[in-house]
Structure formats: structure tokens, C-alpha cells
Amino acid sequence: MNQHFISNEITVGNLPLGGNQPVRIQSMTNTPTQDTEATVNQIIRLAKAGCELVRIAAADVKEAENLKNIRNLLRQKGVDIPLIADIHFQPKTAEIAAGIVDKIRINPGNFTGSHHKNKKYSEEEYHQELRNTAANLKPLFNICEKNHTTIRIGINHGSLSDRILYRYGNTPEGMVSSALEFIQICRENDFHNLTLSLKASSVPVMIKANRLLVEKMKQHGWNYPIHLGVTEAGSGTEGRIKSIMGIGTLLSEGIGDTLRVSLTEAPEKEIPVARKIIRTYPRHFVFPGNTIQQIRYGEIENHLRPFVVWIKENETPDAEKKVCLLSYPDLQMDEILFRAPVDFFRTWEQEKPDGLLILHRKNNTEESDTTLAFQILQAAGLRFSQAxxxxxxxxxxxxxxxxxxxxxxxxxxxxxxxxxxxxxxxxxxxxxxxxxxxxxxxxxxxxxxxxxxxxxxxxxxxxxxxxxxxxxxxxxxxxxxxxxxx
Ligand code: SF4
Structure with a gap:
């Protein structure tokens, strides 16, 4: 698909990112930003676990100002990890944070300066709002330029601007258009110290949006680094499967320069998952797909047939139905967890099977894993077997x-x-x-x-x-x- 998308290399603080650099791991603190000590301690735990960039929410001016205390205390303790401020609604907060940290994440949907739910935009109004956004952002570009602060254009499926929703709906195309419009504004200001993220809680939406972004960037001759993540993935195995499927599929196509595995757990627990995804899907690795077989139901041995999980809940099994067989005779379950979601998603896209059968070996006997199969189908948005x-x-x-x-x-x-x-x-x-x-x-x-x-x-x-x-x-x-x- 979109293989061989090589982004341009930037540096965030002292960390090179993009180009042929390793895929960088990041996470986000969940301590109150005003609690300097708790936030610093969590950042240190994250850094020790292997996190390479840390994001901190700056909800208002006070929190943005406290980033300085966090940064200073980290330096006193000898920790010089690049810091990112997560800004939502207030341009002023972004401007303060941009003078302190190495990178800021902004959602362009929040810089329009207006909210008009269900408004019908004329062509002129649409472009006027873009001009307003550009004007609102100008001071931020100047500060970022002066401080060498990177900007992440962080677009979430759930929070597109009213303008984008009116023209494109809540779609991957809308997410990409929002990114492209914003890149254009940055380029008009000769600002290129950028990364981009298109996140969604739906794995297929997140994958589709990122592929489309790469396609559009290639058409424009742009190559900004891409941050990958599945938002609101949840926790436990379900949360991990969503992240593995979304991030792993894109990495296996050569897309992605940095990533965050978002789990509703202590942020330190995200890091081993992120490391393992990167190890499983090395940068620009061309995926062999040799564990995957597409077979007919009639070809499956009798004793294994009851373990086929059908994509349609009330499917009638018949000999001609297509089954995606994922067989991992040599892998442990914790390895299979990192392979099967991506193997299935790729097969689903290409072959549209009717069912899924996952086989592995336990105590020298072939066993099936139907729980994992159900979880994979749910993560792919194909069959919902639980809430x-x-x-x-x-x-x-x-x-x-x-x-x-x-x-x-x-x-x-x-x-x-x-x-x-x-x-x-x-x-x-x-x-x-x-x-x-x-x-x-x-x-x-x-x-x-x-x-x-x-x-x-x-x-x-x-x-x-x-x-x-x-x-x-x-x-x-x-x-x-x-x-x-x-
Ligand atoms: S929805 Fe959750 S992650 Fe997002 S800003 Fe609120 S608390 Fe933070």
C-alpha cells in the first residue's frame, strides 16, 4: 500500500524524529499539572520505562506557566526528556506553553475562534473561517519559530470543527482535509517544524485516515512526520488489541514516526506495549504475511471446525465459506497477541473472509483461541460480542x-x-x-x-x-x- 513514505527529520528538544530515525515512543502524564512533584516523578518513571517524549495537559494559563517548574525540576534531577504541552481550547495557553516546552499539540478545530453547530457554510464563510484560524495562529508560529518548538497538528475523529463537519461529515476525509488545510496555513507562514496525527477510537477509521493523509501528502510533495495512536482504546487486552491493530497495520506499511499507545491504565504500562509493537513491525519492514492462510470451511479438519468464529453472528457454516486461518505453531500467546490483530486486519481488507480461526500450540497440542478471535473481530468493528x-x-x-x-x-x-x-x-x-x-x-x-x-x-x-x-x-x-x- 503506502510503503516507503519517508518523512523529513526534525528534532524535538534534543531528540531526532522522523526520516530514518527509530520510531519514537511517547506517553502522557495523568497527574494534575499543577502538582509539579507528582508530574515530575511520573515523567521520570516513564523515562526509565523507555518513553522518549512526554506530553502534559495544559488546560489553562496557570497550568501552562507551571510547565516551567516541571521542566526546571526535571533538569535539577538530571532528566532532559523532550516535553510536549497538550493544548485544547485556549490559543493564549498554547503561546505560553510554546515558550517553555519542546513541542505543543494543538487541535486546529479549536482555533477557528467560532462555534456554529449545524451551521450551513457558504463558500465565502468557509474561507473566512480559515483566514480567521490563520490569523489566530500567527503569534503562535512566531513563538514556536523563535524557540524551535515543534507543533503537532492533532486531529481527533471526535472533535472536528463545525466547518469541516459541514463539508465532509465526521469522516476520515474530513480529518485529512482538516490536516491539509492546517498544513497549508503553516506553509504560508513558512513554518515546517510539524508533526501530524489523525486519531480515532475506531481502528478502521484511524487506519483509513492515516493512509489517505500519506496519499495526499505524496500528491503535494510533503513529508511531515506522523504520530500514530488509537484514542480511547480502553484498557486490558481489548485496549492493547485496538492499538496493536491500528498502529501495527500502519507501521507494517512504513507509516509512522512516533506513537502513543493510549491505555486507561498507569501511563508507564503503555511503554512495553509500544516497544513491542515497534519490535514486531520494524520501520519500513515489508510484511511477509506467511502465517496467514485463506481456506474453505470444508478444508478445515473436523475437530477444529467448531472453533471458527464467524463474522456474521448467525452465519450458516457451509463448505465453501472462506475462513482466515491464523496459525502460530511456534509462538507464545503474548507474541500472538501482537501478530494476530494485524494479520487478520490485512487479510480482511484483501480477502473479506467469512470467519476467523486462530491456532497455536500448547503442550504440543494444537489449540484454538476463540476469545482472541472475538476480541479481534470487535476491534476491527466487524462483530460485537460484548459491550x-x-x-x-x-x-x-x-x-x-x-x-x-x-x-x-x-x-x-x-x-x-x-x-x-x-x-x-x-x-x-x-x-x-x-x-x-x-x-x-x-x-x-x-x-x-x-x-x-x-x-x-x-x-x-x-x-x-x-x-x-x-x-x-x-x-x-x-x-x-x-x-x-x-
Ligand atoms: S477526555 Fe480524558 S484524556 Fe481527554 S482531556 Fe479529558 S481527561 Fe484528558
């Missing part, structure tokens, strides 16, 4: 224990297949980034939760216990719950 949880990895804006809350909600509601439930750490960005969830369980202030049905807020300021009960009630018995309580 789908999307959960943000949390950051300095989170004021409740999101890892614990995710586990509680999963335990209580995980059996409700077909539902998409979002667990988000803050009400500022959470609702916008719930990416089509049916229900949202969103942190709002210390230990408080707001509940959403689609994008509509139903309950406010509940304790986590109340919220879990109300959420279950809302799902199982929607008419019993008066809406807009609280």
Missing part, C-alpha cells in the same frame, strides 16, 4: 479514578453486547470525543460523574455509585428514568 467500551487514557484534567471506574462499569455492563459506552475523564473534552457512543459516563470535578445518552446530558453531578446504578437503569429500563435530572 464496546471507549475510555480516554486520562490526563491532568481527570479528577476521578478513571481506571477504577472503567473496571466497575465493564464488570457491571460488559455483557450488554451491541452497546457502545464511553468512560471519559473530563467534561471539557470528554463529551466531544465520545465518538458516537450510546452512553457516556463522564467525570466532572472531584469524584462526580455526568451521564449522557448519545450527546445529551441526562444526569449531572452523581457520585460514582449513583452513576453506575443510574446508567444501568437508563440502559435496561429507559422509560423508568426521568431525563434531565440533576
Amino acid at each position: 464496546e467500551f471507549i475510555a480516554c487514557p486520562s490526563c491532568g484534567r481527570t479528577q476521578f479514578d478513571i481506571e477504577k471506574e472503567l473496571q466497575r462499569v465493564q464488570k457491571r455492563l460488559g455483557h450488554l453486547k451491541g452497546l457502545k459506552i464511553a468512560i471519559m475523564g473530563c467534561f471539557v473534552n470528554g463529551p466531544g470525543e465520545m465518538a458516537g457512543a450510546d452512553y457516556g459516563y463522564v467525570g466532572t470535578g472531584k469524584g462526580k460523574v455526568n451521564l449522557y445518552k448519545k450527546n445529551k446530558i441526562i444526569f449531572k453531578y452523581l457520585s460514582p455509585d449513583e452513576a453506575l446504578n443510574k446508567l444501568e437503569e437508563l440502559i435496561l429500563n429507559p422509560n423508568s428514568v426521568p431525563e434531565n435530572e440533576g
Whole structure:
């Protein structure tokens, strides 16, 4: 596909990134940014685990200013890891942070200076908004130029601007167009110290958007480095499978210069997963695909047939149905976890099989792994055998224990297949980034939760216990719950 996309090399702080440099690993702190010591300690733990760049949320001017204290304390402790500030809504915050850290991540959807939900844009209004965005960004370019600060254009599927949504909808094409428009603004300002990211909680959307971005960049003759990640992937095996499938598939095509595995767990736990993905899919490695076989159901030995997991829930097995057979006789399960999601996704795209059979060897006997097969089909968005949880990895804006809350909600509601439930750490960005969830369980202030049905807020300021009960009630018995309580 998009092999041999070689980006240009930049340096972030003292770290070369892009070109033929190794794929760089990054993560994000989830301590309060105002808590200098806790944030510094977490950064040190991340650096020791192998993280090469660390992102810190800067929600407002105060937090942006505190980045200086974080940086100074890190230096006192002899840690000179490149720092990235994560900016959401305030251009002023971006300008302060850009004078302190090595890189800032901004979402261009937040620099339009206007919000017009469901507005119909005339051609002139569309272009006027782009001109406004360019004007809002000018001071930032000057600061970044002066301080050699990199900008990441960080586009998320869940938070495209109203302008882009009007013209392209919430689509990979919209994500790419947003990136291209923003690159154009940077280029008009002769600013090229850029990286790009197009993230989504849906693995196929994230893959499609990044491939399209590379295709468009090639057409323009551009080669900015690409940051990969699947947002709100959740935790545990499910979260890992989504990240492996999304990031691994793109790396195996030569796309990606830096990555973050977003897990709703301690950020340090993201690093070994990221390292292993990079080891499994070395840069510009041409994938052999020799473990994959596409066979007919009738050719599968009788004793293995019951272990085929069909993509359609009520598929009638017949001899001619196509089955993707992933066989790993020499690999341990922890290796298979890093191979099978990508092997399947690539086969699915090319062959459109009807079912999946994963085989491995245990105690010299061939065994199948149907649990992994179900999880892979769910990550690929093909068959939902349990509730789908999307959960943000949390950051300095989170004021409740999101890892614990995710586990509680999963335990209580995980059996409700077909539902998409979002667990988000803050009400500022959470609702916008719930990416089509049916229900949202969103942190709002210390230990408080707001509940959403689609994008509509139903309950406010509940304790986590109340919220879990109300959420279950809302799902199982929607008419019993008066809406807009609280
Ligand atoms: S949604 Fe989660 S990761 Fe995103 S800003 Fe809020 S707390 Fe941070």
C-alpha cells in the first residue's frame, strides 16, 4: 500500500524524529499539572520505562506557566526528556506553553475562534473561517519559530470543527482535509517544524485516515512526520488489541514516526506495549504475511471446525465459506497477541473472509483461541460480542479514578453486547470525543460523574455509585428514568 513514505527529520528538544530515525515512543502524564512533584516523578518513571517524549495537559494559563517548574525540576534531577504541552481550547495557553516546552499539540478545530453547530457554510464563510484560524495562529508560529518548538497538528475523529463537519461529515476525509488545510496555513507562514496525527477510537477509521493523509501528502510533495495512536482504546487486552491493530497495520506499511499507545491504565504500562509493537513491525519492514492462510470451511479438519468464529453472528457454516486461518505453531500467546490483530486486519481488507480461526500450540497440542478471535473481530468493528467500551487514557484534567471506574462499569455492563459506552475523564473534552457512543459516563470535578445518552446530558453531578446504578437503569429500563435530572 503506502510503503516507503519517508518523512523529513526534525528534532524535538534534543531528540531526532522522523526520516530514518527509530520510531519514537511517547506517553502522557495523568497527574494534575499543577502538582509539579507528582508530574515530575511520573515523567521520570516513564523515562526509565523507555518513553522518549512526554506530553502534559495544559488546560489553562496557570497550568501552562507551571510547565516551567516541571521542566526546571526535571533538569535539577538530571532528566532532559523532550516535553510536549497538550493544548485544547485556549490559543493564549498554547503561546505560553510554546515558550517553555519542546513541542505543543494543538487541535486546529479549536482555533477557528467560532462555534456554529449545524451551521450551513457558504463558500465565502468557509474561507473566512480559515483566514480567521490563520490569523489566530500567527503569534503562535512566531513563538514556536523563535524557540524551535515543534507543533503537532492533532486531529481527533471526535472533535472536528463545525466547518469541516459541514463539508465532509465526521469522516476520515474530513480529518485529512482538516490536516491539509492546517498544513497549508503553516506553509504560508513558512513554518515546517510539524508533526501530524489523525486519531480515532475506531481502528478502521484511524487506519483509513492515516493512509489517505500519506496519499495526499505524496500528491503535494510533503513529508511531515506522523504520530500514530488509537484514542480511547480502553484498557486490558481489548485496549492493547485496538492499538496493536491500528498502529501495527500502519507501521507494517512504513507509516509512522512516533506513537502513543493510549491505555486507561498507569501511563508507564503503555511503554512495553509500544516497544513491542515497534519490535514486531520494524520501520519500513515489508510484511511477509506467511502465517496467514485463506481456506474453505470444508478444508478445515473436523475437530477444529467448531472453533471458527464467524463474522456474521448467525452465519450458516457451509463448505465453501472462506475462513482466515491464523496459525502460530511456534509462538507464545503474548507474541500472538501482537501478530494476530494485524494479520487478520490485512487479510480482511484483501480477502473479506467469512470467519476467523486462530491456532497455536500448547503442550504440543494444537489449540484454538476463540476469545482472541472475538476480541479481534470487535476491534476491527466487524462483530460485537460484548459491550464496546471507549475510555480516554486520562490526563491532568481527570479528577476521578478513571481506571477504577472503567473496571466497575465493564464488570457491571460488559455483557450488554451491541452497546457502545464511553468512560471519559473530563467534561471539557470528554463529551466531544465520545465518538458516537450510546452512553457516556463522564467525570466532572472531584469524584462526580455526568451521564449522557448519545450527546445529551441526562444526569449531572452523581457520585460514582449513583452513576453506575443510574446508567444501568437508563440502559435496561429507559422509560423508568426521568431525563434531565440533576
Ligand atoms: S477526555 Fe480524558 S484524556 Fe481527554 S482531556 Fe479529558 S481527561 Fe484528558
